[in-house]
Amino acid sequence: MTPRCLRGPWTGDSISTPDCPCRATRSPSTAAMANVGPAYGMSRDVQSKIEKKYDDELEARLVEWIVAQCGDSVGRPERGRLGFQVWLKNGIVLSRLVNSLYPSGSKPVKIPDAPPTMVFKQMEQIAQFLKAAEDYGVVKTDIFQTVDLFEAKDMAAVQRTLMALGSLAVTKNDGNYHGDPNWFMKKAQEHKREFTESQLKEGKNIIGLQMGSNKGASQAGMSYGRPRQIIS
Secondary structure (H helix, E strand, O other), X not given: OOOOOOOOOOOOXXXXXXXXXXXXXXXXXXXXXXXXXXXXHHHXXXXXXXXXXXXXXXXXXXXXXXXXXXXXXXXXXXXXXXXXXXXXXXXXXXXXXXXXXXXXXXXXXXOOOOOOXXXXXXXXXXXXXXXXXXXXXXXXXXXXXXXXHHOOOOHHHHHHHHHHHHHHHHHHOOOOOOOOHHHOOOOOOOOOOOOOHHHHHHHHOOOOHHHOOOOOOOOOXXXXXXXXXXXX
């Protein structure tokens, strides 16, 4: 009797017996890809909208800045979203970029002699860059997720992080920025005002004009309707 295949038609998962003929036709790579399908419906629409946010002109500006900041040894990517992703994917270029914003002797990210080839090492390198970027001053809302770059989920988010990093570097103006300052907008800087203790005490006694005044306030002459009539 030929063993019957019990593969569920609604899931595609194989629960066949060891002698099932279809097992011999499924290679390990096919089985591994069984859980990763193409994007359909809403997920495809969402991914399409994310990809449309990617700015090709901004990419060119960021490439020029990274090369100016790190030197020609980092090379240049192929034009386009995927080319930019491949260039940054192993985390080395990003690590060199953030290190270049620090003075010699205080580089925050350790860079291996040979570029990492294993997936977890590459993702670890990206994570180190993200941590260094946050320590540099990039706010969390401007920090991309590792998968945004590594799996090209949201390369527009990667651009946003790099723009925030460049803006901070221009704003700090500490001599570690290289390139055209007009590539990035300076961050708004707060201006703290110092008050003496006596000034602070005086401020507590001031009533703002929008709060009105209670000077001379009285309930005299105010009426609250007719008094209650008591009938005996």
